Amino acid sequence: DQQVKQNSPSLSVQEGRISILNCDYTNSMFDYFLWYKKYPAEGPTFLISISSIKDKNEDGRFTVFLNKSAKHLSLHIVPSQPGDSAVYFCAASGSNDYKLSFGAGTTVTVRA
Amino acid sequence: SQTIHQWPATLVQPVGSPLSLECTVEGTSNPNLYWYRQAAGRGLQLLFYSVGIGQISSEVPQNLSASRPQDRQFILSSKKLLLSDSGFYLCAWRSPPLYEQYFGPGTRLTVT
Numbered sequence: 001d002q003q004v005k006q007n008s009p010s011l012s013v014q015e016g017r018i019s020i021l022n023c024d025y026t027n028s029m030f031d032y033f034l035w036y037k038k039y040p041a042e043g044p045t046f047l048i049s050i051s052s053i054k055d056k057n058e059d060g061r062f063t064v065f066l067n068k069s070a071k072h073l074s075l076h077i078v079p080s081q082p083g084d085s086a087v088y089f090c091a092a093s094g095s096n097d098y099k100l101s102f103g104a105g106t107t108v109t110v111r112a
Numbered sequence: 113s114q115t116i117h118q119w120p121a122t123l124v125q126p127v128g129s130p131l132s133l134e135c136t137v138e139g140t141s142n143p144n145l146y147w148y149r150q151a152a153g154r155g156l157q158l159l160f161y162s163v164g165i166g167q168i169s170s171e172v173p174q175n176l177s178a179s180r181p182q183d184r185q186f187i188l189s190s191k192k193l194l195l196s197d198s199g200f201y202l203c204a205w206r207s208p209p210l211y212e213q214y215f216g217p218g219t220r221l222t223v224t
Contacts, residue, residue, distance in 0.1 A: 032211045043202050043215030044156070089156065093211050098144055098163060099171075100213055104155040 003027045004092050006103035014111050019077040021106050023090030026071065030092040034100065035064060035075045038087045047088075048075070080110045114139035118203050118216035125223055131176075131190040133219050135203030138184065143205040145186040146213060147178055150200040162186060198223045 005024045013019045021035075031052040036044035050057040050064045050073065057064050063076045077084055090103040115138045125131060137143055147159040158171045160178035168178050175194050179187045186203055200220055204213040 034212060036215075041200070041218065041220065043204075043218050046212050046214060049212060098161055098169075098206075099146075099158060100211070102156045 002104075003030075004090055004101045004103040006088075006090055006106050008106050009104070010107045010109070012109045012111060013080050015082060016079045019075075019080045019084065019108055019110070021075040021077075021088050021090070021108070023073050023075075023103055024071055025073075025092050025101075027092070027094065027101070028071070029094040029097075030101075031095055032093050033064070033066060033073050034091045034093075035062075036089040036091060037084075038089060038105070044089060077108075080108075082110050082112065084108060085110045114205070114207075114214065116203060116205055116214060116216040118201075118219055120219060121217065122220045123222070125193050125221065127195055127223055128192045131188070131193055131197070131221070133188040133201055133203075133221075135186040135188075135216055136184055137205045140184070140205065140207050142183060143207055144213075145180060146204040146206070147186065147188050148202040148204065148215075150202065152199070156202070160188070193223045195223050197221065 003026050034049040035047040037047050038044040048059050048062045048064050050066050055066050066073045087105045087107050089105045091100040093100050117136050144163050146161045148156045162168050162180040176190050200218050202218045203216040206213045
C-alpha cells in the first residue's frame with residue numbers, strides 16, 4: 001500500500017525557471033516530511049525537511065510547502081539549474097516510527 | 113562528522129552464488145541502520161532495518177538476510193542469489209530522534 005505518492009514520474013523545466021514537485025500522502029499519522037535528491041548510480045542525498053507544525057521551510061533555492069488538510073506537500077526549486085537534473089524522492093514518517101515511507105520519485109530534467 | 117561506507121561498489125555474481133555486502137558508519141553511536149534496494153527504474157524498497165546490535169527487522173520476505181554484528185556494521189547476505197536479486201543496494205543510517213536518513217554510495221549488483 002503506497003502511503004506516499006508522487007504522481008508525476010517526470011518533469012522538464014527550462015534553466016532559470018521554477019521546478020515544482022508534488023507529493024501526496026494518505027497516512028494522517030505522518031508528522032515529518034523529507035525530500036531527497038538522487039543522481040544515477042549514487043545514494044540519495046537529503047535535501048530539505050519539514051515538520052507538521054510548520055507549513056513552509058526554506059533553504060536557499062529550495063522551499064518545501066506542507067498542506068496538512070490536503071495531505072499534500074510540494075518542493076519548489078528556484079531558479080532551476082542544470083545540476084538539479086536528478087530523481088527527487090518525497091518521504092514521510094510518523095513519531096516513534098523507525099522507517100521512512102518513500103514515494104516512487106520524480107525525474108527532473110533541466111533544459112539549457 | 114559522520115561517514116557511511118559501502119563495499120563493493122559493483123559486483124557481478126552468477127545465479128546460485130552467495131552474497132555479502134558490507135556497510136559501516138563512522139562518527140556516530142547507536143545508529144539505526146537500513147538496507148534498501150532500488151530495482152532498475154523503480155523506487156526505493158526497504159529490505160531490513162536494525163535499531164541495535166543483533167536486532168533485525170525484515171520488511172519483505174525474500175532470498176536475503178541481514179546481520180548487525182557490531183554497532184556500526186550492517187551486512188546484507190544471501191546463500192544463493194537469484195536473477196531477481198539484481199539491483200542497486202543502498203545502506204543508510206539515522207540518529208534517533210532525528211528523522212533524516214543518510215545514505216551510502218550504493219552497490220550495483222548484477223546476477224547473471
